[in-house]
Amino acid sequence: MLIEVKLTMSQSHNISERMFELTQKNSAVREMFEEGNRLAALYGRENVYDFSLGNPYFPAPEAVKTAISDILENEASTFVHGYMSNSGYADVRQAVADNINRRFGTGFAAGNVIMTVGAAGGLNVILKTLLNPGDEVLVLAPYFLEYGNYIANADGVLVVVPANTEDFQPDAKAVAAAVTSKTKAVIINNPNNPTGVIYSEDTIRKISEVLKQKQKEYGHAIYLLSDEPYRELAFDGAEVPWLTKYYRNTIVGYSWSKSLSLPGERIGYLLIPSEADDYELIYNAACIATRILGFVNAPSLIQRAVARCLDESTDIAAYDLNRRLLYSGLKKAGFECVYPQGAFYLWMKTPCDDRQFCAAAKKHNILVVPGASFSCPGYVRIAYCVGEDTIRGALPGFEELAEELIK
């Protein structure tokens, strides 16, 4: 009887079964977004404190506008809006490499860079490039749940390394325990979404050591895919380790979504070091993957614009003010918080079940995302890429929540 029902269900529509499943479980972040709109309609946008979305609050630097205007004025239309090689414009890739070299003392060339349709596009390209069906990819909880979809797109298998809830620095021993002969890659995200933690040099060294040993043990490469959209957002003068210095088989994925407030433009890069195993094959295959996945190339005009704005920055001081205001407010209210070092997220321990906390917060018109959405229940993510007034407006609500929920 049950089987019959299932058969009927699966035959009752004409789309992919996997996509059908995805339509049935809407993402928690997306639900929050809709809830925010519902509450705003009821109470007015200014009375809803929406901390659910990682959407840059501050505008792109003026230099982006100047760059675009100048390019349109001075470069030929067929060049600026035309096809280029799938990897991107050679001069843009060279400018990106030069900028990395200046900042990190590395020696990359244009031939190490592939311009991508955002970091998400880059991750899909590199996973498509590397994975055979059944290959395993490690992610470190708490993690951006979308990685699971990217890995599945390339027929890979997601393996979650449990969180180290001590300080949210990933535990190298837990990474070691999760590696098998089928491990092809490990994705790390630093500064981290959702915790706001910066993985320390010590953490990076230990993970690198584990992977080097495991490569030897299994006789094949294990690639460290470093997803770095938040690299520029580091506070208190913290340094975000540049991973190719610690581990040869590192591939960096970057995006200007946060650093230049350009998330809608879908512009980023992949960096594939020449010293990585099979560098040349990976580079060529990643260019082909860019083409066949339908990206073809990163959007052209904005490629040329970011190349002129590599030393520009979003208003990091303003995010920093938000960070301090929110952290001190929540601590004062009595909440246990992970000290936020980077990105624009604060990771707070919930005094009750995290989904229950989110429901309770909603009654105060406060929207935050449950830790369960990052494979780490018992916490919430509070995105402080908002106006200062949103934080000030929400703090009384958080204080009431603390009174209600902290025993």
Added chain:
Amino acid sequence: MLIEVKLTMSQSHNISERMFELTQKNSAVREMFEEGNRLAALYGRENVYDFSLGNPYFPAPEAVKTAISDILENEASTFVHGYMSNSGYADVRQAVADNINRRFGTGFAAGNVIMTVGAAGGLNVILKTLLNPGDEVLVLAPYFLEYGNYIANADGVLVVVPANTEDFQPDAKAVAAAVTSKTKAVIINNPNNPTGVIYSEDTIRKISEVLKQKQKEYGHAIYLLSDEPYRELAFDGAEVPWLTKYYRNTIVGYSWSKSLSLPGERIGYLLIPSEADDYELIYNAACIATRILGFVNAPSLIQRAVARCLDESTDIAAYDLNRRLLYSGLKKAGFECVYPQGAFYLWMKTPCDDRQFCAAAKKHNILVVPGASFSCPGYVRIAYCVGEDTIRGALPGFEELAEELIK
């Protein structure tokens, strides 16, 4: 012994086997591109007649530049460069729907449109949305070979309907013969790359009839995916049938790459009619596919720019001049050509093997793509999206080729 060698080969690198294969067979078009650069270095760019690439020759209309400048001046940075829903800006989608409705007398709304990263991105999104592993997708030879990769990305099976070399109007009977119980979709491309033929209303009616019958026979939907980047490039006042009028389960994929000369910008749309089977599921799943494939959304600024340029056009009269010049020149030289009605391609029968013809043409510094690259040997594709001087310069070479090769 052979097996041993193969095992060694497959273990000698660290990337995906499928991607490894693709790196080994470089595309013919890409080879041509490299050959063009080699010849240009030897003989000077002006003495190389490169008809191998479908890259728009004429600049984007001035209105695109004006639109971008105006948007940057008058719309907020966080809006213009920010995240929007995965389907694209609501006002842009509404403008696209309105434009289609005005031109084709249809009744679409913003909720029928998804903005995509070019037509290639759109095709990948809709194939991901529709296909279960093993589902078959029909393509009509000669066809754009990249379709095979897009179908494989979604674990589908490519089924090629043989060419009708009579007049290159697809034969509905051949389509009928290729449909099976596993057929999920049929891709058509009109005006056609590589033939330059416009599929007639009669052809469309006949194919629609076949698909309607087959849907009834197999009890599930068969979607007609209409890839239309060349829709605006129709000559002699020819009309390109608007397919949703003939077949309910049509999904249109469009791009402004050719019509506004913006191929590098990666901007297009998918149109999913409300009357299509499972419209709502398809639309929701396609938005999710846009997200998880890593596109996230079509590039934001250029979305807003094309919405202001929907009535603009590239220099069709100039392409038309090229078309007449090339067609009459080749006919005069004695070649058999399919009369080009649309797109910017001329499809010429070769007096010998098509690859041999391409090799012979190269000796005259003429680059064209063999029909084998479109699953239809015995022909070449000549892309006349070039300067008039390139055509005039190449015609003596074509005349010599005719003398050498036509018996």
